[in-house]
Amino acid sequence: MAAYLNEQIALGVDGFRIDAAKHMPVADLNAIWAKLDNTTAGAEPYIFQEVYPGSAPPASDYYSAGDVLDFTYASRVKSAFQGNVSDLESLPSSGVLPPANSVSFVTNHDTERNGLHMSYKDGDTYQLANVFQLAYEWSTPTVYSGFEFSSSDQAPPNSNGFVTDTNCSGGWYCPQRDAAVTGMVKWHNAVGSEAVANWSTKSSSVIGFGRGTAGYVAINNGSSAATYTFVRGMADGTYANVVDNGATTVTVSGGNATLTLPSKGAIAFYDGEFTPCDTSCEEPDDGTSTVTATFNAYAPTTSGQDVHVVGSIAALGGWDTAKAVKLSSSGYPVWAGAVSMPVNTSFDFKYVKKDAAGNITWESNANRSATTATSAVGFQNSWNVANADATDVTFNVTATTAFGTNVYVVGSLASLGSWNPADAIPLSSASYPTWSKPVIVPKSTTFEYKFIKKDGSGNVTWESGTNRSYTTGSASGYTTSGTWK
Known part of the structure; x- marks a missing residue:
């Protein structure tokens, strides 16, 4: 078995899903994994296992051999999206598996057909469930693509007895190509390991939450559009909505964003370099155009301290520390964040530290000076080290x-x-x-x-x-x- 898997690894496979793992002794599984080579990228293969709930042994017996598919997670998501999505706030205490040992999913090839979980037949609600899964900080998420069916034992699309090419048409169903899913994969990767924050329940059908200060998502599972103001903790500015590939934007002012959510729709945005089109579609400089400036600052902090950037222009608070832009600590001790800045503009800036009591510590060096052009710009700085x-x-x-x-x-x-x-x-x-x-x-x-x-x-x-x-x-x-x- 190990020899066969190593042949797949040599071809570029990065990991394996183990079907019916609970029918094998965990010691045997670990003995196989011990013989596997590293992937072509140099890492250990990623292993996750199907351990169907119910009869013994329990999923926890298999944690030493890899992550385990969480059937309860998919059941809780189905219940919420076919009932009240507001129930998802209590997801961590609802009996789901520990995040460090599990893999989440909305459906799979078995459960979409036996009615246990959702399927593509749930339409926009199914898409929203995948948006939630990719946004929520829990276990490793998976997106399932398959084919349409009218009976539980129906075979994949075929012609003269041969399965047709998986071209995402002609009976094949490919959520991984959906704009909302591809946008949320970018969002998921951008927010990293930031914790769920600023959870907001507006109604039984409308929820919103952030991932630290790195990104925010709002979901409307209702049958009509809904407009609410969300407090999301992100820096003021204009952001692209990744759910529709940047066709719409979100404006954050004073830490708040008023969002009009379409029925069975979502809006998600993050502090990053998401660009809905290439440089050929940049708007000409009309005095109102903006460009993304990414600030990176090496700044070790004490417990309870955060790092902000503040400067001479409105986008950086106009030297008002109450309006300074909070940076993300996801790459600590490097703090980072993206700010929408006016093009062709000179400005001064500094980094400050704020503690929980609101006390401000300024850098001791002289103001830093910079100028934006018409392309994205990045700054690499160290606390108390002047640019000069x-x-x-x-x-x-x-x-x-x-x-x-x-x-x-x-x-x-x-x-x-x-x-x-x-x-x-x-x-x-x-x-x-x-x-x-x-x-x-x-x-x-x-x-x-x-x-x-x-x-x-x-x-x-x-x-x-x-x-x-x-x-x-x-x-x-x-x-x-x-x-x-």
Whole structure:
């Protein structure tokens, strides 16, 4: 069995769904997984298992072998979307499996046909259920695509006894190509691990919630349009509605957004680089056009503190700290956020820290200065390091990791965490197995550093050997590359 699965891994398969896992001893499953190779991306294969509820053994017996499909989750979602979606606020306490050990779904190839769960035949309600699943911070979500059927034992579309190409027409049903689903996948990936926040129940059919300050979603399962004001905790600005691929936008002012939700519809937006069209459809500069500015600041904080950016223009609060833009801590100790800014505009800005009591701590360096053009712009900064005294070094390291483990850089400078693993800089795995990120450090400075790995439980592994060393000059744009030791 392991040899066969390894052949699939060699072809590029990243993981496996194990059918009827509960009919195999968990020790046998783990013995098979122990023989599997890493994927072509260098990670362990992702394993999730079908452990149908009811007769023994329970799902918890299989947690050591991988994640488990959560049938109760799908049942609770069906009950809510065929009843009151407001009931979803209590989903975590409704008997669903632990999020760290489970995989959610709205339906699958068995349960859509036996009536246990929803199916494509539920129309827009089925789509909304998938929007909710992709938005809610719980277990690993899955979107099921299949084919239309009129009887429970009907075969897939075929011609002369052969299954036809899966072209998402002619009887094939492909939610993964639906604009709402593709938009919510982007949304899901953008908000990361931010917790559910600012839950709002407007009626039994209308709910809204955020994921930290990274994104917000509102759902109307009712039969008529509904307009409500939601407090969503995100920065003021204009955002694209990913559910309709950016055809409509959302304006946030004073931390609030008034949304008109279509019947059986949703609106979702996030702090990110979502662009509904390429640069060819950018509007000309008429004095009102905006561009996205992404702020990234290395800023370790104490418990209860958040980091905001404030500046000389209205989009950054006009130096009023009460209107400063709160940044997301999802990449801590780097705080990040996107702000809609006027094009071709010069401005000054600084970062501030706010605690729960509202106390403000300003950076001690001089104001930072910048200018927007007509394209998106990004800023990489470090707390208390002035732009004039700083340069950027891009750290690259080739390092393979197990699933759930990430690579960081930590070193002798404050902007590299002062050797504290808790304040290490998380590197991006976008070019895996190369991990990379630019970091702001002082000019004309020699420093030492190392790469470390952290797993999902926070365990730290330092690379071996002596400390690495690097010296910056007075220019900008330095790069250093290496291989994990």
